[in-house]
Amino acid sequence: MSLVPLCDDLPQFLRNYLPNAANKERISLPFVTLTYAQSLDARISKGPGIRTTISHPETKTMTHYLRYHHDGILIGSGTVLIDNPGLNCKWGSHSVASSPRPIILDIKQKWKFNGSKMQELFDKGQGKPPIVVVTSGPVMKEEHVDYAICPVDEATQQVDWRMLFEILKEDFNIRSIMVEGGANLINQLLLRGDIINSLIVTIGSTFLGKSGTEVSPTQSVNLKDMTWWKGTTDVILCARLAVE
Numbered sequence: 001m002s003l004v005p006l007c008d009d010l011p012q013f014l015r016n017y018l019p020n021a022a023n024k025e026r027i028s029l030p031f032v033t034l035t036y037a038q039s040l041d042a043r044i045s046k047g048p049g050i051r052t053t054i055s056h057p058e059t060k061t062m063t064h065y066l067r068y069h070h071d072g073i074l075i076g077s078g079t080v081l082i083d084n085p086g087l088n089c090k091w092g093s094h095s096v097a098s099s100p101r102p103i104i105l106d107i108k109q110k111w112k113f114n115g116s117k118m119q120e121l122f123d124k125g126q127g128k129p130p131i132v133v134v135t136s137g138p139v140m141k142e143e144h145v146d147y148a149i150c151p152v153d154e155a156t157q158q159v160d161w162r163m164l165f166e167i168l169k170e171d172f173n174i175r176s177i178m179v180e181g182g183a184n185l186i187n188q189l190l191l192r193g194d195i196i197n198s199l200i201v202t203i204g205s206t207f208l209g210k211s212g213t214e215v216s217p218t219q220s221v222n223l224k225d226m227t228w229w230k231g232t233t234d235v236i237l238c239a240r241l242a243v244e
């Protein structure tokens with residue numbers, strides 16, 4: 001499916017929130033953008049297992065413009081299993097070179113590249129193969145897939161985000177990452193102003209209701225450098241997380 005054209009004013013609006021050459025090489029961490037689309041009642045889907053369109057076609061194009069500007073696109077195992085996403089870039093020349101590298105946080109290796117939409121796009125030369133984050137060697141190695149080995153905390157079974165981002169930069173030369181969800185990843189990373197460089201949230205003019213999958217961090221989060229864009233049905237908020 002092709003995209004509608006990018007709105008003329010969006011590149012200027014997004015400019016200060018995109019990865020830039022200045023901070024790409026300076027530090028051990030990649031530039032990380034946290035981005036997602038939510039309803040007015042802070043839901044990102046109608047409920048567990050339901051793939052839900054929130055974005056208007058023009059903000060969907062904006063997401064692909066963001067993909068164009070990042071080396072990697074990270075999602076959690078919940079999203080990859082539910083949505084079977086492609087994670088390529090359809091904006092611009094639509095070449096594999098402008099697509100980000102999919103990064104899948106699936107330490108239990110429940111998801112398979114084989115038979116996925118990502119594999120279909122890779123086979124057609126329209127998308128890059130993924131990096132799957134695992135804790136030690138992969139239990140099952142799949143052809144074309146790379147594995148980022150990142151230890152987890154014994155008690156929580158969670159990776160340390162800073163360590164993961166350092167590994168992705170050091171071992172895979174991923175200098176910029178957009179985190180596209182889902183709710184579990186977003187709720188953790190909204191608390192990490194120390195490693196998240198930009199927040200870009202699309203808000204659709206809809207309510208998805210109480211049974212929807214909610215985005216709400218465990219404590220209050222303040223933002224800074226806020227700026228808003230208004231489209232046909234959606235608004236976009238660009239901001240940075242204030243580090244308390």
Ligand SMILES: NC(=O)c1ccc[n+]([C@@H]2O[C@H](COP(=O)([O-])OP(=O)(O)OC[C@H]3O[C@@H](n4cnc5c(N)ncnc54)[C@H](O)[C@@H]3O)[C@@H](O)[C@H]2O)c1
Pocket residue numbers: 035036037038044045047048049050051052054075076077078079080082083105106107157158159160180181182183184185186188213
């Ligand atoms: N509207 C949007 O922009 C948007 C974007 C992405 C996903 N979604 C929706 O979100 C829903 C999925 O969200 P979710 O919260 O169920 O799943 P998720 O994608 O956030 O994945 C959660 C899983 O990721 C793994 N994980 C998370 N943090 C980890 C850590 N620190 N270390 C190791 N593993 C970790 C765990 O396996 C966890 O169960 C789907 O309905 C999807 O359609 C919406």
Ligand SMILES: Nc1nc(=O)c(N)c(NC[C@H](O)[C@H](O)[C@H](O)COP(=O)(O)O)[nH]1
Pocket residue numbers: 036037051052053054055059060063075079083084085086087088180181202
């Ligand atoms: N920007 C945005 N607006 C939405 O309305 C919506 N539902 C998502 N959801 C993000 C989620 O990660 C999806 O799984 C991928 O957007 C699918 O990616 P593909 O189009 O298959 O490449 N993102």
